[in-house]
Amino acid sequence: MKLKLSGREINSASMEHLERVSGEDAKKCYQCGNCSAGCPVSYEMDMNPSEIIRFLQFGKIDDAMAANSMWVCVGCLQCYSRCPKGVSAASILEGLRQLTLRKGQDHDEVKDLPVEFIKKAPQQAIVSGFRKFVS
Amino acid sequence: MKIPYYPGCTLNTVAKGFETSAKESSKTLGFELEELKGWNCCGATFPLTPDNTMALTAPAKVLAHAKAAGDGNKVTTLCSVCYNVLKRTNHVFKEDKARREVINSFIEESYEGELDVVHYLEVLRDTIGFDKVKEAVTRPLAGVKVAAYYGCMLLRPHEEVAIDDHESPTIIEDLMTALGADAVDFPQKIECCGAHLSMDRTDVVEKLSGNVMSSAVENGAELIVTSCPLCQYNLEKSQERTTVEVSGYKAVPIIYFTQLLGLALGQTDEMAGLKDNEWDARPLLKEKGV
Ligand code: SF4
Ligand code: SF4
Numbered sequence: 001m002k003l004k005l006s007g008r009e010i011n012s013a014s015m016e017h018l019e020r021v022s023g024e025d026a027k028k029c030y031q032c033g034n035c036s037a038g039c040p041v042s043y044e045m046d047m048n049p050s051e052i053i054r055f056l057q058f059g060k061i062d063d064a065m066a067a068n069s070m071w072v073c074v075g076c077l078q079c080y081s082r083c084p085k086g087v088s089a090a091s092i093l094e095g096l097r098q099l100t101l102r103k104g105q106d107h108d109e110v111k112d113l114p115v116e117f118i119k120k121a122p123q124q125a126i127v128s129g130f131r132k133f134v135s
Numbered sequence: 136m137k138i139p140y141y142p143g144c145t146l147n148t149v150a151k152g153f154e155t156s157a158k159e160s161s162k163t164l165g166f167e168l169e170e171l172k173g174w175n176c177c178g179a180t181f182p183l184t185p186d187n188t189m190a191l192t193a194p195a196k197v198l199a200h201a202k203a204a205g206d207g208n209k210v211t212t213l214c215s216v217c218y219n220v221l222k223r224t225n226h227v228f229k230e231d232k233a234r235r236e237v238i239n240s241f242i243e244e245s246y247e248g249e250l251d252v253v254h255y256l257e258v259l260r261d262t263i264g265f266d267k268v269k270e271a272v273t274r275p276l277a278g279v280k281v282a283a284y285y286g287c288m289l290l291r292p293h294e295e296v297a298i299d300d301h302e303s304p305t306i307i308e309d310l311m312t313a314l315g316a317d318a319v320d321f322p323q324k325i326e327c328c329g330a331h332l333s334m335d336r337t338d339v340v341e342k343l344s345g346n347v348m349s350s351a352v353e354n355g356a357e358l359i360v361t362s363c364p365l366c367q368y369n370l371e372k373s374q375e376r377t378t379v380e381v382s383g384y385k386a387v388p389i390i391y392f393t394q395l396l397g398l399a400l401g402q403t404d405e406m407a408g409l410k411d412n413e414w415d416a417r418p419l420l421k422e423k424g425v
Contacts, residue, residue, distance in 0.1 A: 093183075098187065121149075124145055
């Protein structure tokens with residue numbers, strides 16, 4: 001796949017916004033792929049963590065937003081733990097989630113949650129699920 | 136010796152045996168877990184971006200109360216998630232003056248990160264000593280093959296929270312050995328169970344938890360211990376599917392490390408909460424003569 005470089009996209013306001021919210025600079029990444037190799041849910045992601053970061057290096061934030069990656073990230077921090085450059089893909093994905101949720105675009109509908117889950121699951125599953133999926 | 140103790144929501148409800156066994160074990164070992172009064176939820180997830188100071192107000196309130204409650208030195212907790220959230224929030228209070236001031240002014244406290252947040256396992260290892268725990272054992276768990284499942288929250292991010300080597304921890308195995316059990320090592324012990332995806336992606340949870348359990352059992356485990364109520368729930372929930380999908384996999388009990396500690400220190404099955412686990416550990420323990 002060919003990505004077209006555009007200074008306008010790389011330095012866009014949304015890219016700046018994401019950098020500020022996530023506290024991460026995607027340009028530090030040198031694409032070794034350690035994060036994706038250690039990520040337990042790479043197999044389920046449209047774009048694995050290092051691909052998300054690659055797209056962001058090119059300013060392609062809309063593509064990163066459209067991928068399901070941020071919603072299947074479990075926040076386990078294996079990516080950060082194994083990154084030789086100290087980049088946290090987890091923070092970048094949380095940043096993308098945050099930008100979406102703050103626009104009021106929920107990922108889950110509370111009314112659709114299975115009653116069985118609410119009854120039986122430890123509260124921490126519900127509280128953290130709400131934080132990750134509901135604005 | 137009394138240590139201020141933060142239980143968190145789950146230990147009062149779906150993980151009661153985790154708490155009763157720990158509290159009673161403490162008494163046997165010469166200390167007391169003193170529950171904080173009027174505590175609130177820690178928020179159950181530490182925000183992974185710095186642009187979310189609001190999420191730190193709840194755990195900050197817990198820390199400020201804990202400082203006022205005890206000798207102002209430390210607070211302990213059993214749940215891995217509470218430990219992670221409190222420890223990381225405390226780190227922000229120690230390291231980041233500007234954020235500390237914002238949060239303090241919002242919650243009307245003057246906490247400055249003075250406490251040490253320690254996990255119950257660290258109390259046993261560093262304050263009591265595993266050798267002392269070993270001396271107190273009246274019912275050794277001889278011949279029980281136990282896999283220690285750490286998951287994420289006791290270990291990552293390593294520079295802030297790791298209670299042991301973050302790639303190859305042994306603190307739970309060391310405790311199990313002190314109790315007389317045979318600790319089983321397995322490659323998936325630091326991997327994720329699927330965490331909050333139990334809310335909307337049970338298929339992913341079943342895969343991840345299934346990987347953890349089959350790796351443990353392949354390496355000889357007859358029982359898995361954990362320190363996290365969400366890991367415990369996700370593993371138990373995924374066991375049936377793992378039994379169907381992984382050939383040769385045999386379901387094993389998944390319980391809290393304090394339940395085995397309690398048993399080894401002479402507690403009854405009730406006190407150790409053994410009847411509440413979905414996969415009963417009692418037949419295995421009986422077979423082993425414990
Ligand atoms: S591990 Fe770090 S440097 Fe390597 S690809 Fe991932 S983010 Fe980039
Ligand atoms: S935190 Fe998210 S991106 Fe990082 S390894 Fe875990 S699941 Fe993958």
